[in-house]
Amino acid sequence: MEIKVLGPGCKKCGTLAEAAKKAVEELAIDANITKVDDMVKILSYGVMSTPALVINEKVVVSGKVPSVSEIKEFIQNA
Template identity: 45%
Template sequence: MMEIKVAGPGCAKCKQLEDLVNEVVAEMGMDAQVSKITDFSEIVQTGIMTTPGMIVNGKVKVSGKVPTKAEITQILTTEAAQ
């Protein structure tokens, strides 16, 4: 199972990223657990300095921006193939 974490304090862009990730996971029919990290000290420990961020299987894949749906699909497809 793929583990996806969306990091952000709850701002509009963080919510947008979380919604996009959930959409892509559902559309791809992936076996993935999507969770949220909102605690600032926990976010910093991941290495993300600018939110929103996305961590897939323990690796920071996005930091400081909301990727497009196509970019999220590409990231998750690449990660699933590994």
């Protein structure tokens, strides 16, 4: 599973990356978490408010930091 955190490196982006990591650990699944801070790439997902979470190339959340349990739900639904 490919999980991407989109954001130019603000505080919230770090929080989201941490939360995503925790969700992956708790679910004990095999997932790759990468941070995307290149503006052009972020825009290519159609995201206008950062941070955003992308699972398997699909934007699941943008503009806020979801809770760990919300992220788990996204992962399970993906």
